[in-house]
Amino acid sequence: AQKVTQAQTEISVVEKEDVTLDCVYETRDTTYYLFWYKQPPSGELVFLIRRNSFDEQNEISGRYSWNFQKSTSSFNFTITASQVVDSAVYFCALLYNFNKFYFGSGTKLNVKP
Amino acid sequence: DAGVIQSPRHEVTEMGQEVTLRCKPISGHDYLFWYRQTMMRGLELLIYFNNNVPIDDSGMPEDRFSAKMPNASFSTLKIQPSEPRDSAVYFCASRLAAGELFFGEGSRLTVL
Numbered sequence: 001a002q003k004v005t006q007a008q009t010e011i012s013v014v015e016k017e018d019v020t021l022d023c024v025y026e027t028r029d030t031t032y033y034l035f036w037y038k039q040p041p042s043g044e045l046v047f048l049i050r051r052n053s054f055d056e057q058n059e060i061s062g063r064y065s066w067n068f069q070k071s072t073s074s075f076n077f078t079i080t081a082s083q084v085v086d087s088a089v090y091f092c093a094l095l096y097n098f099n100k101f102y103f104g105s106g107t108k109l110n111v112k113p
Numbered sequence: 114d115a116g117v118i119q120s121p122r123h124e125v126t127e128m129g130q131e132v133t134l135r136c137k138p139i140s141g142h143d144y145l146f147w148y149r150q151t152m153m154r155g156l157e158l159l160i161y162f163n164n165n166v167p168i169d170d171s172g173m174p175e176d177r178f179s180a181k182m183p184n185a186s187f188s189t190l191k192i193q194p195s196e197p198r199d200s201a202v203y204f205c206a207s208r209l210a211a212g213e214l215f216f217g218e219g220s221r222l223t224v225l
Contacts, residue, residue, distance in 0.1 A: 035213060045204065045216040091156070099144065099168070100216060103156040 002027050004094050004104035012110040013082050016042040021077040021107045023092030034068065034075045039106070042089040051075065084112045097108075117217035119205050125223045131193040134220045135203030137186055146214065147180055147190050148204040156204075157192070162188065174199075193225045 003026040013019045025034065036048040042104040049059060051068050060065045063080045079086055127133055138145045143169040144159040160170040165182045173180070177196070182188040192199055202221050206214040 033188075033211075037216075042218075043202065043221075045214075047213045048214065050213050060225045097165075098211070099161060101146075101158065103157050 002029075002096050002100070002102045004092050004102050006012075006090075006104035006107045007109045008090055009011075009105075010108040010110065011110065014112050015084060016081050018078060018080050019082050020110065021079075021090050021092075021109065023075045023077065023104060025073050025075065025092070025094045027094060027096050029096045035093040035095065035101075036066065036077050037091045037093060037103075038088045039091065045091070048077075069080055079109075082109075084113055086110050087111045115178070117205055117207050117215055119217035119220050121219060121220055123221045123223075125225065126195055127225050128196055129194045130224075131191065132195045132199075132204050132222060132224075134205075134222070135192040136188045138188070138205070138207030140186065142209055142212075142215070143185075143208035144208045144210065145182060145188050146206040146208075147188070147197075148206060148216075150202045150204060150219070151200075153188055159190070159203075163222060189203075190212075197224045200224050 005024045032053045034051045035072055038048055040044045048054055049058045049066055054066050065078045088105045089108045091106045094102045116140055118126055120135045143164050147159040149157045159172045160180045162182045163167055175193045178192055180190045199222050204216050204219045206216045208214050
């Protein structure tokens with residue numbers, strides 16, 4: 001069975017703090033993709049990153065970084081020096097069976113000034 | 114480039130009425146998905162199409178829900194008759210094969 005667990009329901013930080021959002025997944029597929037999406041208060045879902053199961057290189061994009069570890073089935077997302085504009089709900093998702101996306105329940109991030 | 118376009122953005126209707134949600138996917142994308150988002154159930158896949166053909170509709174809640182994709186640039190999700198428990202945000206998304214999902218801004222449905 002496929003599963004994505006985002007154990008942190010809500011996180012509050014003060015601006016400029018670093019914050020890590022956890023994502024743990026389960027799948028029996030050997031080929032799969034992992035994603036992170038951002039849903040700001042305005043409601044749209046914004047794609048952030050895609051990672052396939054054969055690429056365990058960490059990725060950095062500005063203040064965002066992602067740590068993919070197959071050994072622990074985790075795909076964690078870190079925001080460095082958080083800003084108020086980072087306040088949103090963040091979803092981790094697993095793509096399996098070519099077209100089935102399984103979304104986690106999301107982590108709501110509150111960044112306070 | 115235009116993203117996924119959904120209409121209406123907001124719909125308020127009374128129980129028993131027919132609701133039609135519309136979606137225009139990104140040009141060239143051959144997969145189209147309809148999702149529903151609620152606080153209780155999160156993001157749920159309702160149905161997806163490949164090259165205008167429905168592939169998996171196992172997530173459609175019941176016969177009151179139907180979806181069509183008459184051509185590559187247009188899809189509808191219809192609820193008839195609507196019920197208060199259908200209140201949710203409905204997202205349309207499109208993608209290329211093996212690509213990420215691009216979502217529309219969503220249609221917020223309230224059934225009174």
